[in-house]
Amino acid sequence: xxxxxxxxxxTGTLFGALRRLLExxxxxxxxxxxxxxxxxxxxxxAAGRGQLESELERMKQxxxxxxxxxxxxxxx
Amino acid sequence: xxxxxxxxxxxxxxxxxxxxxxxxxxVFEEASAERRAxxxxxxxxxxxxxxxxxxxxxxxxxxxxxxxxxxxAAHSSYLPQELIQAQQRVDANIAGxxxxxxxxxxxxxxxxxxxxxxxxxxLRILREKYSDEYGMPS
Numbered sequence: 001x002x003x004x005x006x007x008x009x010x011t012g013t014l015f016g017a018l019r020r021l022l023e024x025x026x027x028x029x030x031x032x033x034x035x036x037x038x039x040x041x042x043x044x045x046a047a048g049r050g051q052l053e054s055e056l057e058r059m060k061q062x063x064x065x066x067x068x069x070x071x072x073x074x075x076x
Numbered sequence: 077x078x079x080x081x082x083x084x085x086x087x088x089x090x091x092x093x094x095x096x097x098x099x100x101x102x103v104f105e106e107a108s109a110e111r112r113a114x115x116x117x118x119x120x121x122x123x124x125x126x127x128x129x130x131x132x133x134x135x136x137x138x139x140x141x142x143x144x145x146x147x148x149a150a151h152s153s154y155l156p157q158e159l160i161q162a163q164q165r166v167d168a169n170i171a172g173x174x175x176x177x178x179x180x181x182x183x184x185x186x187x188x189x190x191x192x193x194x195x196x197x198x199l200r201i202l203r204e205k206y207s208d209e210y211g212m213p214s
Binding site: 009014016039040046051053057058061064 | 092095100103125126129131132136140157164168172175
């Protein structure tokens with residue numbers, strides 16, 4: 001939903017990823033009243049949030065490094 | 077199609093089926109109805125992707141290393157903040173080192189490398205401290 005249809009994955013791929021995230025303790029299941037019986041709600045754990053923040057920080061650093069390299073090559 | 081999907085779910089290990097089979101079937105049926113509304117071409121592509129995805133997913137589930145059972149929610153939600161922050165410091169130092177090296181700032185990279193070593197040692201000590209309480213590897 002967040003990707004506006006750009007990312008579509010099979011249920012096999014999706015639930016494989018969910019299983020790994022659960023096992024690593026990065027997400028957890030929780031009860032949500034307004035969803036159907038067959039659906040399960042998931043949310044980030046504190047450890048998952050920390051991991052996500054670290055990953056975003058790493059990506060930010062890589063982006064900065066990429067732009068710095070681009071600027072350097074443009075200046076030559 | 078639903079019958080084929082349920083049959084292919086049998087390829088998964090028992091533990092995975094117990095945890096996810098009902099939910100997977102529900103998500104599949106919902107997505108299936110959406111794709112059918114988009115036309116037969118999309119529906120056939122979707123069906124093919126789903127079937128191959130299930131076979132690949134089942135293979136991956138069998139080959140995945142055996143983890144401990146899913147931690148109870150309360151356990152994972154309350155990992156000590158100092159432990160999470162220690163891990164973040166290690167990660168941030170590594171990211172900083174990569175950035176410094178990419179920018180040829182080797183002196184800064186050396187300083188960050190020292191900081192990373194200290195942060196990693198601090199993380200190791202904290203893991204030892206919480207290893208019994210949270211059952212994490214020290």
